Amino acid sequence: MLNRLGNQTLVFKNKPRVVGSYSVVGPKEGKGNFGKFFHKVLEDDLFGEKSYEAAESKMLKLAITEAISDARINKDEVDALFAGDLMNQIISSSFAAKTLGVPYFGLFGACSTMAESLIMGACHVDGGFARYVACATGSHFSSAEKQFRYPLELGTQRPPSSQWTVTGMGCTILGNTNTGICVESATIGKVVDWGVSDVNNMGAAMCPAATDTLKAHFYDTGKTPDDYDLILTGDLGKLGSEILLDLMEYNGFKIGNNYSDCGQMMYNNTQKTFMGGSGCGCGASILNSYVYSRMRKGELKNVLFVATGALMSTTSSQQGNSIPSIAHAVSFSLGGKERNV
Amino acid sequence: MLNRLGNQTLVFKNKPRVVGSYSVVGPKEGKGNFGKFFHKVLEDDLFGEKSYEAAESKMLKLAITEAISDARINKDEVDALFAGDLMNQIISSSFAAKTLGVPYFGLFGACSTMAESLIMGACHVDGGFARYVACATGSHFSSAEKQFRYPLELGTQRPPSSQWTVTGMGCTILGNTNTGICVESATIGKVVDWGVSDVNNMGAAMCPAATDTLKAHFYDTGKTPDDYDLILTGDLGKLGSEILLDLMEYNGFKIGNNYSDCGQMMYNNTQKTFMGGSGCGCGASILNSYVYSRMRKGELKNVLFVATGALMSTTSSQQGNSIPSIAHAVSFSLGGKERNV
Numbered sequence: 001m002l003n004r005l006g007n008q009t010l011v012f013k014n015k016p017r018v019v020g021s022y023s024v025v026g027p028k029e030g031k032g033n034f035g036k037f038f039h040k041v042l043e044d045d046l047f048g049e050k051s052y053e054a055a056e057s058k059m060l061k062l063a064i065t066e067a068i069s070d071a072r073i074n075k076d077e078v079d080a081l082f083a084g085d086l087m088n089q090i091i092s093s094s095f096a097a098k099t100l101g102v103p104y105f106g107l108f109g110a111c112s113t114m115a116e117s118l119i120m121g122a123c124h125v126d127g128g129f130a131r132y133v134a135c136a137t138g139s140h141f142s143s144a145e146k147q148f149r150y151p152l153e154l155g156t157q158r159p160p161s162s163q164w165t166v167t168g169m170g171c172t173i174l175g176n177t178n179t180g181i182c183v184e185s186a187t188i189g190k191v192v193d194w195g196v197s198d199v200n201n202m203g204a205a206m207c208p209a210a211t212d213t214l215k216a217h218f219y220d221t222g223k224t225p226d227d228y229d230l231i232l233t234g235d236l237g238k239l240g241s242e243i244l245l246d247l248m249e250y251n252g253f254k255i256g257n258n259y260s261d262c263g264q265m266m267y268n269n270t271q272k273t274f275m276g277g278s279g280c281g282c283g284a285s286i287l288n289s290y291v292y293s294r295m296r297k298g299e300l301k302n303v304l305f306v307a308t309g310a311l312m313s314t315t316s317s318q319q320g321n322s323i324p325s326i327a328h329a330v331s332f333s334l335g336g337k338e339r340n341v
Numbered sequence: 342m343l344n345r346l347g348n349q350t351l352v353f354k355n356k357p358r359v360v361g362s363y364s365v366v367g368p369k370e371g372k373g374n375f376g377k378f379f380h381k382v383l384e385d386d387l388f389g390e391k392s393y394e395a396a397e398s399k400m401l402k403l404a405i406t407e408a409i410s411d412a413r414i415n416k417d418e419v420d421a422l423f424a425g426d427l428m429n430q431i432i433s434s435s436f437a438a439k440t441l442g443v444p445y446f447g448l449f450g451a452c453s454t455m456a457e458s459l460i461m462g463a464c465h466v467d468g469g470f471a472r473y474v475a476c477a478t479g480s481h482f483s484s485a486e487k488q489f490r491y492p493l494e495l496g497t498q499r500p501p502s503s504q505w506t507v508t509g510m511g512c513t514i515l516g517n518t519n520t521g522i523c524v525e526s527a528t529i530g531k532v533v534d535w536g537v538s539d540v541n542n543m544g545a546a547m548c549p550a551a552t553d554t555l556k557a558h559f560y561d562t563g564k565t566p567d568d569y570d571l572i573l574t575g576d577l578g579k580l581g582s583e584i585l586l587d588l589m590e591y592n593g594f595k596i597g598n599n600y601s602d603c604g605q606m607m608y609n610n611t612q613k614t615f616m617g618g619s620g621c622g623c624g625a626s627i628l629n630s631y632v633y634s635r636m637r638k639g640e641l642k643n644v645l646f647v648a649t650g651a652l653m654s655t656t657s658s659q660q661g662n663s664i665p666s667i668a669h670a671v672s673f674s675l676g677g678k679e680r681n682v
Binding site for chain 1 (some may be wrong): 342343344345348349351391392394395417420421425427428429430431432435436438439442443444445446447448449450451457460461464465467468469470471472488529530531532533534652653654655656657660662665667
């Protein structure tokens with residue numbers, strides 16, 4: 001008997017718990033809609049380092065270290081770190097892992113990495129391979145622009161469909177404890193590509209993957225959108241999340257009543273981010289602050305977190321390929337007492 | 342009670358089995374020492390494609406598809422694909438996953454990816470989250486040179502300490518069946534960095550990580566090097582594997598009697614690869630052909646496969662950082678009847 005429903009959904013029978021979390025963001029994100037929820041807002045996104053890449057890695061290390069403190073455990077009790085980021089060869093994660101000295105699995109799921117790391121981590125805890133795991137990711141506007149688009153110094157005009165890569169990190173500690181937010185189930189994404197090749201329109205490229213995974217989640221589990229207080233995508237942005245609502249309705253699912261997108265919500269309208277936020281850190285920072293916080297207060301009881309990732313590289317785009325995308329979904333619930341019964 | 346020994350080692354109590362495997366390599370590798378063992382040797386490493394990146398992805402897809410055939414299952418029975426490669430944003434894996442249409446987890450462990458994917462896959466099968474998983478990786482000389490070093494057209498002279506990135510792919514299908522080679526245990530690596538910053542001396546950069554993981558494996562499991570017929574590192578090359586023998590001896594472990602390195606063995610002396618092979622595909626292609634083949638014949642009964650990865654990027658090196666490295670170890674055994682007892 002597999003711990004699996006349908007083709008893509010894993011069921012965590014031992015209900016791994018969120019035992020700690022942390023978020024750190026840059027100054028622009030601190031001035032956005034979630035400023036008061038983040039654990040730490042930097043005054044300078046260089047964070048005392050000489051390069052944006054080093055700052056990104058330092059921020060990620062901070063998020064992991066502080067999430068471990070929040071879980072009231074020692075670093076040595078972390079049985080595995082699951083982390084990834086947008087940088088080539090995920091250097092932010094690997095350099096953070098180097099200074100932490102914990103067993104490490106590097107992941108690449110682009111902006112889907114928060115959900116990917118949570119699924120991997122939950123499998124390890126649920127399968128009895130770990131007592132505590134750290135699941136972390138993040139992104140940095142300046143390092144991402146430099147790598148994927150143009151040097152910042154060029155002052156390139158941004159098209160109206162573009163999103164702003166979030167400078168932010170999030171880390172969740174999962175543990176096999178009896179209290180806390182449960183990871184109930186997760187739906188593993190497939191790579192979906194509808195032919196969008198505009199790297200300045202990530203929302204359009206990624207929303208078919210989000211649709212595919214949401215459909216699979218509802219089919220596999222038999223749940224409906226109404227079973228969730230909040231269905232939260234990672235970084236589809238304003239345009240992508242509007243298309244998602246249409247695509248879901250076309251497929252017979254009305255998710256509009258309790259649907260939001262982290263990218264759409266991250267910044268306020270005066271911040272000139274056009275379609276909103278994007279990047280691994282967009283969903284990661286909001287999940288690890290605002291979402292868990294509202295769940296812990298009981299204001300949200302069932303949350304489906306769907307992180308979406310665009311899997312292109314500058315090389316694949318320059319060679320004329322469209323943008324393959326993926327979305328992984330993680331279902332959280334407040335089921336604190338179930339395990340004690 | 343965790344399925345864990347010591348600090349870094351996972352124990353797979355349900356013994357996931359190797360139910361299928363496949364390897365495909367380029368023409369140079371076909372002329373090397375393992376030519377007759379590989380399942381397929383390409384005549385042209387462009388493999389009918391217009392770019393080396395596309396050829397790399399096509400080779401990886403072929404390895405996965407043929408490994409699935411070798412396992413005598415359908416593509417739809419693969420519950421998850423765990424794959425990664427050396428390309429920025431692991432485009433070879435993601436583009437292969439796109440055409441395969443199976444649930445997909447992208448990994449980045451550089452040349453440690455074969456072991457990383459096997460550990461992830463074994464956890465999924467052992468934990469009851471999957472019946473069959475595909476674990477795959479590979480590399481391509483021409484795409485790797487272009488991305489990490491110099492354009493091939495430049496004809497740059499290679500230093501004597503350099504290794505030759507293997508054009509080759511390997512895929513293992515693991516399943517929860519009763520027969521076949523067992524995945525017994527695995528030791529998760531930590532990121533280790535002794536300050537080597539020469540990207541033309543990967544063996545020296547990675548051998549401290551291999552030492553660290555081997556030590557952890559022996560401490561955690563209580564095994565000794567003599568418990569294995571073969572201890573096989575992925576791509577330390579001639580220099581790196583010599584240093585590893587010294588480092589292990591310094592730490593009290595004599596592994597020389599049954600130790601080999603895929604990078605050291607891949608090419609023959611006339612092939613001008615200096616320190617030998619490297620790349621994700623080096624260990625992956627030899628494990629999925631020669632090693633499993635000898636195990637199936639009963640010539641090898643206990644094998645410890647230790648894949649090592651150098652986790653730098655061109656950016657991290659250009660910014661003056663040394664090369665962080667990691668090694669993951671997977672212990673295979675011929676325990677075919679144990680589960681039926």
